[in-house]
Amino acid sequence: MISPKVSWDKSVWFFDIDDTLVDTAGTTKVASGGIKRVFQERFDRQTGKKVQALFVDIFSVMMLGHASGTGSNPFHDEILSVMEVKQALIKQKYGVMKKWSREFFVWFACQKLGISASREVIYEAADAYWMTLAEKTILFPHVKELFTAIQNHDRPIYFLTSSDGRLKIDDNGMFLYDPVYSEGLKRERIELLREKGLSFRGVSIGDPEDKPHKDFFLKGIRMAEADLNTSIDLSHAIMLGDSYTADLETPKNVLGFGLVVQFVKGLKAVEVVDGHFIRTGNLLESVQFLH
Ligand SMILES: [Mg+2]
Structure with a gap:
């Protein structure tokens, strides 16, 4: 067990969606x-x-x-x-x-x-x-309980999600990418998660800058700061995702997030990698690492 560094009172929660919250x-x-x-x-x-x-x-x-x-x-x-x-x-x-x-x-x-x-x-x-x-799509077990726990503490939840890479094809058969088109379609898909019982304050999508680029995460943090109307102390920010390199490495090593949580489907016990990084097969376990 590590001594928790992130406080509930200041915590801001950022989630990857695909293969983290839903299968x-x-x-x-x-x-x-x-x-x-x-x-x-x-x-x-x-x-x-x-x-x-x-x-x-x-x-x-x-x-x-x-x-x-x-x-x-x-x-x-x-x-x-x-x-x-x-x-x-x-x-x-x-x-x-x-x-x-x-x-x-x-x-x-x-x-x-x-x-x-x-x-x-x-x-x-x-x-x-x-x-x-x-x-x-189905929510992974315990996702709803974690969201309830966060909401019971009255803390904000944001989604930071990759582009779906929605493409078009031109007259020569070449693929084209329009970030606005691609982002709009992803936003529609993510809104449907509310019907599955997940509520969140905002979503930032990887069009055009995508994970693991720093600008992708900065865009999401700015969205959250604008929404909260205050700056965020990143040492109390938490990022949860299924891929260390795509979702977690930049927040942890470049942006100084207080905690990053890797969801590993099927993992039985929590693994503490270091003071700011845990792996778990049950996202609800994350709450033990806050004070
Ligand atoms: Mg993912």
């Missing part, structure tokens, strides 16, 4: 049912099934590649090399690709299957995926 990766297969539906309506039953199956493969290969890096799986490297070509304009303008764009995954699946789908069908399929995900 996004675990809902992807179910959500891909939305893609199947669109392709079944526009083409036929078989096509719907095939596009869905390949989409699910692409997503899981991307997840594995995310964990183990390039060079470990030829299919992963192929996806990325095609992405380099098709998202070249985005990379030129923003310095990075939108690696998790579901529009890109659907388009890539169609390419591989030799299906010629219009851009509108690709957009429609990606929409159907995200809407199904928003409907079907």
